[in-house]
Amino acid sequence: MLKVKQIKSKITCKxxxxxxxxxxxxxxxxxxxxxxxxxxxxxxxYKVRHLVEVTES
Numbered sequence: 001m002l003k004v005k006q007i008k009s010k011i012t013c014k015x016x017x018x019x020x021x022x023x024x025x026x027x028x029x030x031x032x033x034x035x036x037x038x039x040x041x042x043x044x045x046y047k048v049r050h051l052v053e054v055t056e057s
Contacts, residue, residue: 003055004024
């Protein structure tokens with residue numbers, strides 16, 4: 001499992017990055033969601049790596 005936490009705002013991001021954040025379930029700064037560790041989620045995290053913090057649990 002991966003815990004993904006949004007640490008920066010999506011206001012100045014490109015539209016595709018905003019969509020990735022929303023598909024990860026992140027809507028506000030400080031929000032944390034858990035996801036399975038697979039290649040699809042890893043790819044999404046890579047796209048918004050400057051906006052999120054990831055920890056393995």
